[in-house]
Amino acid sequence: MNNQRRNVLKTGSGAALLSVLASAGIIAPGMALAEWNKAAFDAKSMADTLKALGAGAPADSKDVQVTGPDIAENGAVVPVGVTSTLPNVTMVAILIEKNPSALAASFNLPAGTEANVQTRVKMGQTSNVYALVKSDGKFFMANKEIKVTLGGCGG
Amino acid sequence: MGNPMKIRAASKDGVTEVKVLISHEMETGQRKDSAGAVVPAWWIKELTAKHNDKIVLTSEIGSSVSKNPYLAFKFKGGAKGDKIVVTWVDNKGDTRTDEAAIA
Numbered sequence: 001m002n003n004q005r006r007n008v009l010k011t012g013s014g015a016a017l018l019s020v021l022a023s024a025g026i027i028a029p030g031m032a033l034a035e036w037n038k039a040a041f042d043a044k045s046m047a048d049t050l051k052a053l054g055a056g057a058p059a060d061s062k063d064v065q066v067t068g069p070d071i072a073e074n075g076a077v078v079p080v081g082v083t084s085t086l087p088n089v090t091m092v093a094i095l096i097e098k099n100p101s102a103l104a105a106s107f108n109l110p111a112g113t114e115a116n117v118q119t120r121v122k123m124g125q126t127s128n129v130y131a132l133v134k135s136d137g138k139f140f141m142a143n144k145e146i147k148v149t150l151g152g153c154g155g
Numbered sequence: 156m157g158n159p160m161k162i163r164a165a166s167k168d169g170v171t172e173v174k175v176l177i178s179h180e181m182e183t184g185q186r187k188d189s190a191g192a193v194v195p196a197w198w199i200k201e202l203t204a205k206h207n208d209k210i211v212l213t214s215e216i217g218s219s220v221s222k223n224p225y226l227a228f229k230f231k232g233g234a235k236g237d238k239i240v241v242t243w244v245d246n247k248g249d250t251r252t253d254e255a256a257i258a
């Protein structure tokens with residue numbers, strides 16, 4: 001058992017821990033310290049979220065698809081995926097219009113990673129789910145309405 | 156530290172599909188417990204996936220991702236036996252790294 005490592009994990013504050021891990025080479029420097037986009041996650045409305053992501057007013061595109069159920073019985077676990085056939089996709093984000101904060105997650109895709117991401121999200125109520133995709137520096141969007149019969153946020 | 160992640164990676168026709176199941180509460184900070192007190196928010200903020208030493212995905216995650224998050228993605232390349240390393244960091248500064256070999 002490596003006691004030193006234990007202590008670091010126990011006592012290290014977030015930033016200190018990250019820098020320790022970074023210097024130990026566990027997390028590449030720069031990656032770990034990439035700024036979590038607080039403004040985007042705190043934004044309440046779709047428009048504010050898009051602004052915080054630097055997306056402005058994305059164009060609707062048929063080459064972006066949101067996959068998910070038409071009706072989700074349990075809003076706590078809604079499988080949602082984003083796929084796109086657009087070239088050079090560098091970012092994919094999932095936004096849920098009527099959740100307390102619209103942005104669920106954003107993914108940065110280095111070259112070689114396909115624009116095909118699946119995850120599971122919580123939905124408070126029936127809402128449009130948007131997929132935001134950045135392709136060749138431009139933003140595109142698509143949406144799908146998912147009906148929720150039982151909310152997944154508190155209650 | 157959290158419990159171990161389940162990571163499955165399979166390579167087919169030059170494309171590797173990675174599936175990750177993370178064990179985490181993902182508390183939104185909007186739920187109240189039986190006594191009416193707000194349960195503090197606790198969620199994974201960042202996730203990084205690497206193929207050998209090359210980053211194949213980074214993610215910023217909000218509290219509206221489900222409890223015990225599931226994530227699947229695909230990248231070009233990757234051969235049987237290559238290493239996939241996934242690291243997450245939550246809002247309390249807790250972190251965990253797990254790895255798996257491509258099948």
